[in-house]
Amino acid sequence: MTEIFVLAEHRQGQLRDITFEMLTKARELAEKTNAEPVAVILGKDVREHAKNLAEHAKKVLLVEDAKLENFNSEAYQRVLSHLIKEHKPILTIIGHTSYGVELAPRLAASLNIPLATDCIDLAFEGDTLTITRQMYGGKVNARATLRHAESYMVTVRQAAFQAQKPPTPLNGQIVEVPSPLTEEITTKRFLEYVLPPPGGVDITAADVLVGIGRGIKDQSNIPMVEELAKMLGGVLACSRPIVDKGWLPSDRQVGTSGKTVKPKLYIALGISGAFQHVLGMKNSDLIIAVNKDPKAPIFSFSDYGVVEDMFKVVPVLKNKISELKAQKA
Amino acid sequence: MELVWVVGQKIYENRWVTQFKTGLRERMCLDIIVCVKHVPETAEAELKIDVTGKGIEKAGLVFDINEWDDYALEEAVRIKEKFGGTVTAITVGPEDSESTLRKCLARGADKAIRLTDPKFAGSDAYATAKILHSVIRNLHFDLVLTGAQAGDDGSAVVGPVLAELLGIPHATMVKKIEFSDGKAIVNRELEGGLEERLEVKLPALFAVQTGINEPRYVSIMGIRKAMQKEVKVMGLADIGLTENDVGEAGSWLRIEKLYVPPVEKQAEFLKGSPDEIATKIVEILKSRGLI
Numbered sequence: 001m002t003e004i005f006v007l008a009e010h011r012q013g014q015l016r017d018i019t020f021e022m023l024t025k026a027r028e029l030a031e032k033t034n035a036e037p038v039a040v041i042l043g044k045d046v047r048e049h050a051k052n053l054a055e056h057a058k059k060v061l062l063v064e065d066a067k068l069e070n071f072n073s074e075a076y077q078r079v080l081s082h083l084i085k086e087h088k089p090i091l092t093i094i095g096h097t098s099y100g101v102e103l104a105p106r107l108a109a110s111l112n113i114p115l116a117t118d119c120i121d122l123a124f125e126g127d128t129l130t131i132t133r134q135m136y137g138g139k140v141n142a143r144a145t146l147r148h149a150e151s152y153m154v155t156v157r158q159a160a161f162q163a164q165k166p167p168t169p170l171n172g173q174i175v176e177v178p179s180p181l182t183e184e185i186t187t188k189r190f191l192e193y194v195l196p197p198p199g200g201v202d203i204t205a206a207d208v209l210v211g212i213g214r215g216i217k218d219q220s221n222i223p224m225v226e227e228l229a230k231m232l233g234g235v236l237a238c239s240r241p242i243v244d245k246g247w248l249p250s251d252r253q254v255g256t257s258g259k260t261v262k263p264k265l266y267i268a269l270g271i272s273g274a275f276q277h278v279l280g281m282k283n284s285d286l287i288i289a290v291n292k293d294p295k296a297p298i299f300s301f302s303d304y305g306v307v308e309d310m311f312k313v314v315p316v317l318k319n320k321i322s323e324l325k326a327q328k329a
Numbered sequence: 330m331e332l333v334w335v336v337g338q339k340i341y342e343n344r345w346v347t348q349f350k351t352g353l354r355e356r357m358c359l360d361i362i363v364c365v366k367h368v369p370e371t372a373e374a375e376l377k378i379d380v381t382g383k384g385i386e387k388a389g390l391v392f393d394i395n396e397w398d399d400y401a402l403e404e405a406v407r408i409k410e411k412f413g414g415t416v417t418a419i420t421v422g423p424e425d426s427e428s429t430l431r432k433c434l435a436r437g438a439d440k441a442i443r444l445t446d447p448k449f450a451g452s453d454a455y456a457t458a459k460i461l462h463s464v465i466r467n468l469h470f471d472l473v474l475t476g477a478q479a480g481d482d483g484s485a486v487v488g489p490v491l492a493e494l495l496g497i498p499h500a501t502m503v504k505k506i507e508f509s510d511g512k513a514i515v516n517r518e519l520e521g522g523l524e525e526r527l528e529v530k531l532p533a534l535f536a537v538q539t540g541i542n543e544p545r546y547v548s549i550m551g552i553r554k555a556m557q558k559e560v561k562v563m564g565l566a567d568i569g570l571t572e573n574d575v576g577e578a579g580s581w582l583r584i585e586k587l588y589v590p591p592v593e594k595q596a597e598f599l600k601g602s603p604d605e606i607a608t609k610i611v612e613i614l615k616s617r618g619l620i
Contacts, residue, residue, distance in 0.1 A: 011519070070525075074498065098501075098502050098518060098519045101477075101478075101485045101489070101501050102489065102499075102500065102501045102517070104489075105454075105485070105486040105488075105489040105490045106489040106493040106499065108581075109458070109489075109490040109493040109494065114581035114582070115455070115486070115581055115582075116581070117484050117485055117486055118485070130585070131582075133483075134590070135481060135482050135483060135587070136369075136376055136385065136480070136481060137371060137372060137483075139371060139376045139589070139590075140376055140378070140385060140587050140588070140589060140590070141587065141588050141590045142584050142586070142587050143584075143585045143587075143588070144582045144583055144585055145582075146581060146582060146583075147581050147582070186530070187498040187529065187530045188499075188527055188528070188529050188530070189527065189528045189529075190525060190526075190527055191525075191526040191528055192525070192526050193519075193523060193524070193525055193526075194524040194525065194526055195522075195523065196522035196523065208619065214372055214373065215373070232614075232619065232620065240539065240540075241539070243540060244539040244540035245543075246543060250522060251522075256520055256521075257518055257520060257522065258521070259521070259522070260521075264617075264619060265614070265617070265619050272372055286617060286619070287596075288613070289596060292373065293373060293374070293375055294375070295376075295589070297590070299595060299596045299598075300590075300592050300593060300594055300595060300596070301594070301596075302596035303596060303597065304596055304598075304599055304610070304613060305595075305596030305597070305599070306598070306599050307598065308603060308606060312603040313603050313606055313607060313610075316603045316604050316606075316607040317606075320611045321611060321620060324611060324615075324620060
C-alpha cells in the first residue's frame with residue numbers, strides 16, 4: 001500500500017506539537033487516497049515517542065542511532081533518503097520549522113522530489129498535489145500545483161492544521177529500521193543549545209501588553225507608547241522587526257521565535273500580523289489592533305480594529321485615560 | 330583560507346595591497362558570494378492581484394533588496410573587513426534588479442553579477458537555485474551567504490538547495506557566524522528564543538536570519554564608487570543550462586491562482602475621528618474592568 005510519511009519532530013525529549021498536526025492531516029489525506037499514514041522517528045532512545053506515535057499512525061518507522069541524538073540535517077538527510085528510496089511514499093510531510101527548513105529543501109533536491117514549503121493546505125486531485133501557501137507576509141494566498149511525480153514532499157506551517165486524536169488509537173505497528181549511518185557526520189556537528197539570556201521583564205506574566213511593530217517607525221517613538229502601556233498597568237511587547245533593529249531586547253518579542261502570551265488585553269500598534277507573530281498572541285482575552293492598512297492580517301485576529309495612524313490615536317487615548325484616572329482620584 | 334608567506338606587497342585585484350605583517354602565519358582570507366533578490370516592499374502596502382490572477386500589481390510598489398538578503402550582505406562585508414577577501418553579489422532578475430546590485434556594491438561588495446533571460450520567467454526557488462549554481466560553481470568561494478527566505482514568496486528553499494547542488498554543508502536561520510580552525514561556528518535560531526550552535530566545515534553556505542547584525546547605511550561616497558563598478562550580465566546561453574532546467578519547465582511548483590485570503594473572523598472596526606476612536610477604546614476597556 002502506498003504510504004504518506006510524516007517526520008516526527010522532537011527536541012530535548014519532547015515530541016513537538018506540529019508532529020500531531022501533521023499526522024492529523026496525513027490521516028485525512030490517506031483516507032482519501034487509499035494510502036497509509038506512517039510516522040517516521042529518528043533519534044536516540046526514542047522508543048517511548050514511537051509508542052506514542054503508534055496511536056496516531058498505521059505504522060511507525062523507528063531509526064535509533066547515537067549519531068541521531070541531536071537534530072543534524074546531514075544525518076537526517078541520509079536516513080530519510082534511505083527510507084524514501086525503500087518505501088517510495090507518495091508524500092513526505094515535514095514541519096516548516098527551524099529543523100524542517102534546514103532539512104527538506106536539500107533532501108528534496110538530492111532525491112529530485114518536487115517540494116512545496118510552508119503549506120497551509122494540501123489536497124490530492126487524482127495524482128496531482130495541490131497546495132495552498134501564503135506570499136507577501138500573509139497578504140496573499142497562492143494555490144499551486146507540484147510538478148507531476150511519483151513522490152512529493154511538503155513542509156507545513158505550524159498550527160495550520162488542528163491536531164486531533166483518532167477516534168480510537170490506531171495501534172500502528174512499530175517497525176525498527178537499522179540505522180543506515182555507517183560513519184560519523186563530520187561536515188556539520190551539533191555542539192550545544194543556547195538558551196535565551198534571562199530578561200528583566202517577563203511578558204508572559206503581564207495582564208496588559210502593548211505590542212509594537214514596524215509602524216512605530218523610529219526608536220525615538222517608543223517611550224510615547226511605553227507610557228501608554230504603563231498607564232494601563234502593562235508592559236511593552238513587540239514583533240520581530242523591533243528586536244532585529246535592536247530597539248527592544250529579545251525577551252519582549254511575541255511570536256514563534258519569541259514568547260507565547262495570553263494577557264487580558266493586547267493592544268497591537270503598527271503590527272501587520274504575520275502568522276509568526278499571531279501564533280504568539282491570538283489567544284489573548286481581548287485584542288485591539290491599530291494599523292493604517294485596512295487589509296492588515298492582524299484585523300482577522302482582533303476583537304476591535306482601528307484603521308488609523310497610531311500616532312494620531314495613541315496621544316488622544318493617553319489623554320482620555322489620564323482624564324479618567326483624574327476623575328477617579 | 331590559505332597559508333601564505335606574507336612579505337611586502339602582493340598584487341590583488343589590480344591594486345597594490347601592502348602587507349605589513351611578515352612571517353609564516355595562517356591568514357584567513359574569505360571569498361564570499363552573496364545571493365540577493367530584488368523584491369517589492371509590501372509590509373505596509375495594500376496589495377492587489379493582477380489581471381493574470383497569478384501575480385500582484387507591481388505599479389506603485391517600491392522595490393528594494395530582500396530584507397533577509399540585506400543582513401546576509403552586511404554579514405559578508407563585515408567578514409571581509411575583518412579577515413580580508415572579496416564579496417561578490419549575485420542576483421537573478423530583470424534589469425530593474427540592477428539597483429539592488431548597485432546597493433550591494435555601494436555597501437562594500439566588490440563585484441556584481443546579474444543573471445537574466447526571458448526564459449527564466451516562471452522559475453520557482455528550485456529553478457532559481459539551479460541558475461545560481463550554474464554560475465557559482467565556476468567561481469572561487471569559501472562562503473556562500475543567502476537570506477533565510479525572501480519577503481515575496483517566503484519559500485526558504487534557494488539556500489539549502491544551492492548548497493546541495495554545490496556539494497557543500499549548510500545551515501539556515503543563522504543568527505551568528507564565527508570562525509575557528511578553518512571551520513565556522515554558527516548559531517541557528519530554533520523556536521521560542523532557543524538557539525543551537527553548530528560547527529560547519531568550510532566552504533559552506535549559510536542562510537542568514539534577520540537581526541544577525543545591523544545593516545549599515547550607504548554613504549554618498551559608496552554610491553558614487555558603486556556607479557563606476559561593472560555589473561556583469563549573463564543569460565541562459567552563458568551558464569550552461571537548457572530551457573528545460575529553468576522557468577516553469579525546470580520548477581517544482583506552478584502557481585495556479587493568487588487570491589486575497591478569505592476573512593474568517595473580522596475585527597469590529599471602531600470608526601470616527603481619533604478623539605471618537607479613543608473614547609470608544611476607553612469605553613471598551615472600562616466595560617472589561619481593564620481601567
